[in-house]
Amino acid sequence: MIPDRIIEQGTLTTTGARSAVEVRLPWYRALPGSCIAGAKLRIDGVEAPTESLRWQMNGREFGFDELVDETGEWWFPTDSAVLSGDLPVEADDAEHQVDVDLKLYIPYIIIGDGETLHIEEHDRKTMKAVQA
Amino acid sequence: MTRALGTPIQGVTLYSFTRAFHAREYDLEGLVRKVAAEGYGPGLEIIGFSSFRGFPAVDDAYAGWFRDLVAETGLVTTSLAVNADIGIHRDRLLTQDELIEYMTLQIKAAAQLGFPIARVQISITPDSMEALAPIAEAHGVTLALEVHADQYASHPRILALRDRYEQVGSPFLGFTMDWGATVTGFAPSLLEAYRRRGASDELLAKVVDLWNTFYEQGPPADQAEHGQRFGAFIGLAAQNGRPDLGIDFGINGTGLFGPARVDDWLEIMPWIRHVHGKFFGIDETGEEPSVPVRDLVRLLVEQGYSGAISSEYEGWHWNHWQSPFDIIRGEQAVQRSAAEAAGSRMITDAAEARRILDSHLAQPVRG
Structure with missing residues (x-):
């Protein structure tokens, strides 16, 4: 597992009201959208509302409820996805602490009676925000 | 032959x-x-x-x-x-x-x-x-x-x-x-990685002892015994003030180093x-x-x-x-x-x- 690479350094962007950061897969092989079970985005300790989160991958944007059945789009290990949410940040010279939590299902590891292994990974990095 | x-x-x-x-x-x-x-x-x-x-x-x-x-x-x-x-x-x-x-x-x-x-x-x-x-x-x-x-x-x-x-x-x-x-031992490079994450030598010696005990016993007979061993690594980490390392000990100690x-x-x-x-x-x-x-x-x-x-x-x-x-x-x-x-x-x-x-x-x- 490679959780220290989840957040791409220097990719925090903001429109003022919404913020986004590029994220990397902390796993060695591609996973389909259906295995991307959830994420959290916090900036300077403030969490983006869950319902405002969007996931952009392969040029398409999804809500997490839309990823549940998505077995056509895959997150390749060298690609960045973009996680965004309603979170106001100033695009000034200040450093911001970015936290991302990621929950992934590992579809080939069945741990119990029909239960698929999931992993929860976290990364924290500090960076400036850039105007989107 | x-x-x-x-x-x-x-x-x-x-x-x-x-x-x-x-x-x-x-x-x-x-x-x-x-x-x-x-x-x-x-x-x-x-x-x-x-x-x-x-x-x-x-x-x-x-x-x-x-x-x-x-x-x-x-x-x-x-x-x-x-x-x-x-x-x-x-x-x-x-x-x-x-x-x-x-x-x-x-x-x-x-x-x-x-x-x-x-x-x-x-x-x-x-x-x-x-x-x-x-x-x-x-x-x-x-x-x-x-x-x-x-x-x-x-x-x-x-x-x-x-x-x-x-x-x-x-x-x-x-x-x-x-x-x-x-496998015949808990990998030293992983012990070094835990040391770099602040795990004490005393705790790591206990991790090695626990793995060696399982090695002496041989591989787990079934999934239940596997689960017990996984739990023993988690328990050891918790008892020694590093509950954050427990799952990692368990995953590696049982899933990577088979005895x-x-x-x-x-x-x-x-x-x-x-x-x-x-x-x-x-x-x-x-x-x-x-x-x-x-x-x-x-x-x-x-x-x-x-x-x-x-x-x-x-x-x-x-x-x-x-x-x-x-x-x-x-x-x-x-x-x-x-x-x-x-x-x-x-x-x-x-x-x-x-x-x-x-x-x-x-x-x-x-x-």
Whole structure:
């Protein structure tokens, strides 16, 4: 597992009201959208509302409820996805602490009676925000 | 002994270089060229879902490009590692028919890309292996189910597969031997990684003692005992003020460092079609301190094994301070030395490797 690479350094962007950061897969092989079970985005300790989160991958944007059945789009290990949410940040010279939590299902590891292994990974990095 | 000594084929899986690929230091072509230039081959193993974008869909132009690259670099494709993603839907597991269809696409991809073996995993049942046998045969791809810790050769699930193979009688069904099932110690490089995360020497000594106790007891008889051992690592971490390390101790202590003995492999030896030379590090004396590489190579040579050994470096998960390329070079030197000590040699010439792999498997790939 490679959780220290989840957040791409220097990719925090903001429109003022919404913020986004590029994220990397902390796993060695591609996973389909259906295995991307959830994420959290916090900036300077403030969490983006869950319902405002969007996931952009392969040029398409999804809500997490839309990823549940998505077995056509895959997150390749060298690609960045973009996680965004309603979170106001100033695009000034200040450093911001970015936290991302990621929950992934590992579809080939069945741990119990029909239960698929999931992993929860976290990364924290500090960076400036850039105007989107 | 009347059996002819084996001549295993040297090789590597690109999984060993996961960090470098993930960090975009090398793309697939760059890694393949690096493997050839550094002499880590001739055997080349690749994980489909790691290295091929869009896998298992492979178009002819891409397959042609890949085959040309392999030919140009003088490597020999051995195993394509495929996955049985039976949990791909959030709310249910794949049905048997869906699983067969899912695996068929990957078997076709293996043939198309020129891999004579597809490594499959434990989540495939004996019934599914039996159903897949004619599909494997039609595409000329041998299915080699990986025996990986916390399983081991004499584990009931593996013996059930072996017995079914015997019943079915297809030369296209077999096993991949993963050396992580027969480890002799908790990897020192992982202990060093925990030390760097602030774990005390006292706690780490207890982790080693606990693993050694399980080694003395031998591998877990069943999933319940496996679960108890996992829980013991979590408990140890909690009792010593580092509950944050508990799951990590458990995953690695039970899932990477399997405590079966080397001769346990004899239970399935005739069905071993491919080998993952799993290891975790090379020490200052040039040896692997926790995987009995020399004993494992000797066993394979003496048993007449002439398939491929893919060096599979797993220490990349925690070892951020050493180059995986240097470590692979070190482990392959141990393998070659061990094969010579056993009165044989590792195959490092591509043409010889192709010929030997073809005769080791039932027949050449028909891709």
